[in-house]
Amino acid sequence: MSNWYDTPLYYDIIFDEDSQKEAAFLETLNAQHGADPTAKILRILEPACGSGRLIAALAQRGHHISGFDLNSHMLDYAHQRLQKQNLSAPLWQDRLEDFTLPTTTPPFDLAHCLVSTFKYILDDLGPTSHLHHVANALRPGGLYILGFHLTDYSDQKPQHERWVAEREGIHVICNTHTWPADRSTRQEKLRNRLRITRDGQTTHQETHWQFRTYDLPQVKALLKSAPQFELVTCHDFNYNATAPLKLNHTTFDLVLVLRKKPNPNLIPTPSNSPPFPDSIV
Template identity: 35%
Template sequence: MPSSTRAVTQSPPKRKSASTPRKQSASATIDWYDRPQYFDMVFRDETTAEMAFFDEAYQRYATGTVSRVYEPGCGSGRLVAASAARGYDVIGLDNNDAMLAYLRRRLQRRKLSANLINGDMTTHVCSPQIDAAFCTFNTFRHMLDEDSAVSHLQSVADSLRPGGIYILGFHCIPMDADPDCTERWKAAHGGTQISVTLKVIDFQRRKRRETLRVSIKATKRNGVVERLRSEFPLRIYTPKQAFDLLASVDDVFEIVSVHDFDYEIDEHREMDNDLTDALFVLRKR
């Protein structure tokens, strides 16, 4: 899901003349995860900053050389492809066939290679072991209970060699946060313009769950308009709940640095209640 920090905005498309009306088609129930090209456009502009952070974090925080990396919940694979282009040996795991098919085509177009796996990020263990892993932009919050979250962290730890690092990013929601939240932003690529609205439609603090609705209007180069709507739950973490979760796996991970979604390697964040866009660097003991 998208970050609440930097919205991607592009200039609106030029208006067509009255003599060439737009073609339209409506698909209001398609899951946005089944349209990887739109999902990818939402996050595309973040890739450069993320990869620069990863490269620097590998050098600063991992012991030894990082050459083999892993992304659980890789989605459309922009970070898998970017890592492969930098020469890393990459493993990408997701449980959505449409996402993985899109990523395979992307790698083929760019003459890149990666090991792509359809699997469960709560249980998958990489073999041979990896040097680093990364999972950003709230993918982690799709694991809706404590057992799943801990199982995922343990599986990543089992995948890492000692001294390897896991870069984990997700939103924390303070106790005084407004549960009514709507975000809007735009993006464009390859002649397609998209407008995205994300709205919290259900918020249950005691159950630690919020439900989000993502609505997308995609206007293609040929004027065809496609509309998508998708709803999905995410687990809620306050900063303290996030810290407590990571403390529960401190036998396998140590927190070596905390940042935010600005991806500034020299800007460190305190582990306090003001931490909302949390980016943890965990090192395998």
């Protein structure tokens, strides 16, 4: 059985549906909170760009896009997608924790990493290192839009999600199973099963992996470790930029809108700079 990241077409069929909605969401957030709200063409970085669905969607809108991913199959698919659409974008293979930008890369206006990809960083130091690298890649006032699911450690029931999608006669059913999180290790086990029907033949794929887990206090601790950023607002996975999210114990789908502080020499200490503004908590 193949790893679903090694067969980008099927992964893309499942997740491409919301690409234009997500692209519009990112544009609106920049207009609301970015360093240059009037800018029509943005420089955008996508860590863990996967199959390139958002790379292409944003490039179609005229933005200058760069991205990286750890999986070479995903990058090959992303390159092919851009070529078919007569689009171009610098893409390279790299890790979330310690990525390196190509030389002479100007600062970005916005970076984004949605759909919980950030949770692949399993160790204690990697998440903070990732935020520091993203901050270094952004211009002062630039935004980092970071989305991931939060964990309810008291919920010991397995979770299940199911998606069904079709493209050009290829039918894909995606089932993802998540086991209860282990609070002591801050990890949860996941399994994905794909059922692919193509040219009258049905095949199956199964992938296992682990995510790092976060509850709300752990998110607050994470943001304290990256004082280059201020938290501007939050949203959920509906990607409605006009509906900010009020965080509480029932919040589990979280999109953070982080803004790089204009002058890093004036960053307040964590003790007098709460990571969550009063308007958000």
